Amino acid sequence: MGQAGSSVFLSVAAQQIFDGADMRGPGVVRISQGQIDSITFGEEARASIHLPADAILAPGFIDIQVNGGGGVLLNDQPTKAGVHRIVAAHGKAGTTGCLPTLITDRREVIERLAEAAQACLKIPGVLGFHLEGPALNRSRKGIHPEAEIRVPDRRDLATIKSFGGRGRSVVTLAPECLPAYMIDELIGAGLRISAGHSDATAAEIRPAVDRGILGVTHLFNAMSQLNAREPGLVGAALEDDRLFAGIICDGIHVDRAGLRVAFRCKGRDRLMLVTDAMPLVGTDDRQFLLQGRPITLQENRLTGLDGTLAGAHLTMIEAVRNAVALVGIPLIDALIMASRTPATFLGLESELGRIAPGYRADLVAFSPNFEVIGTWIGGVGSMGGASMASHRG
Missing domain, CATH: 2.30.40.10 (Urease, subunit C, domain 1)
Incomplete structure (x- = not known):
């Protein structure tokens, strides 16, 4: 050439x-x-x-939260081959850039992904990685395994910080559950921090945003809610224009009214469509194992045995369609939420979107x-x- x-x-x-x-x-x-x-x-x-x-x-879609696809869960195959299959499955649905996402797991699993990360970045479409946990609030754990939720020790912290040099990577954490100096270290390592699986009050979130937290993971889900006298993480996210927020637009995770409220408060330049997709995307399978627990797909809903939502069965083109058809968001705005806004969140607005x-x-x-x-x-x-x-x- x-x-x-x-x-x-x-x-x-x-x-x-x-x-x-x-x-x-x-x-x-x-x-x-x-x-x-x-x-x-x-x-x-x-x-x-x-x-x-x-x-x-x-512009191609950018998904900052994709746990799996093509029959692969990243936690099970934190390898170049596993990531390649995930990216290929979502590429068929218009995703041209993504952050393969690792949910809370054992130290060894995070270290395996860290070892493979540089090779994975050579796969077209991999922009970085998303570590969802392990520093979450157990009271808002969702489907994450409670036994592995923890404040990182120095070895954990060093491994997580290494992702700061691996593309444009994100860490989801509950800011009330770990010391501020750790957040500072993660941000200083080049990571983008998103609050999620958190029971934080609005008063706890504001100083965390002042310190440099940029985002909120799957708005409304697994977080403190907006109440009359305590805005919670939801209220803080809706009120603070500095915060980007990912949202799962599948008609299951968030009611249509909630989606409309989020769009009116955050707008197309701060609200991002995400899939939170699991391994069944791109397959005809109806069940998979999530860290040994059976997860079943029924009527487009993924749940564990106790009914807890376990990620989403969603692609980005479906999220765009739902934003338009279910919520009434103009197509142009939905496309921006699927491309330009996540590019901006990742600091790639001069290259993508x-x-x-x-x-x-x-x-x-x-x-x-x-x-x-x-x-x-x-x-x-x-x-x-x-x-x-x-x-x-």
Whole structure:
């Protein structure tokens, strides 16, 4: 290949192009050396790929919380092969960047992922990692194993801090459950900290945000709720414009009214669509084992034997569809919540989340029925199924 930008290697023509800010078109996106070389509107131009007339081309989706997919749970296979299968399963649904997520587990499991992390970052679509735990509040543990919830010792802390040098990685913790100096150390190591599985009061959250906590993990779920005289983590998240918040838009984890309230309070620039996906995504299976406990899928709901929700059976294209169809969020806003906002949270807003010259060519094309037609990561991708676009020289 030649020098970056020296020639065009792929061009995609679409009648509708969401460039990360506005819906425009028709136009042609030209890709060179894995980046957007140029975008031209209003011209009849030759292109290597012509999308169907009703298709939308948009920035690829970024999922900051994905526990599994393709039959793999990251905790069971914290390896390059395991991560590759997870990424491949979600790539078919439009996810071009993700943080494979490890839920609370034994020290040895975290260390295995740390050892494999550098190799995993070479997999297209892996932007970093998300460690959900182990410093959580047992009273808000959800499906996390109580026996492994703990304040990190120095060995744990060193391993977790190592992820600060492994892409744009995130740690979810309950800020009321560990000393402030540990939070400072994690932030100082380059990690993004998100509050979650927490029973914190609003008064406990505010100083933690002042210290540098950036996000809230799966808003409304496994956290202190908004009450009349105690706003809790939910109230703090809705009130503080500094905080980003991930939300599971599957119609199960959060009621539609709650989703609308979150959108009105946080807006498209602070609310992020996440999947919290489990291994069954991309498979026909109905059950898997989560750290030895059977988890069953029924009516799109994943639960343990006691009925506790155990992650979600969700893809990013489904989350976008649900945001539009169930909540009434405008499509443009839903797409921003699935791409530009998580890119900003990760500090990648100058590289991802837009279709503009110089941005990485991470793209998704989908139909009006929210069926993914094609996914490209760095300009390399695949076209799918019955909706295959026509190719022209």
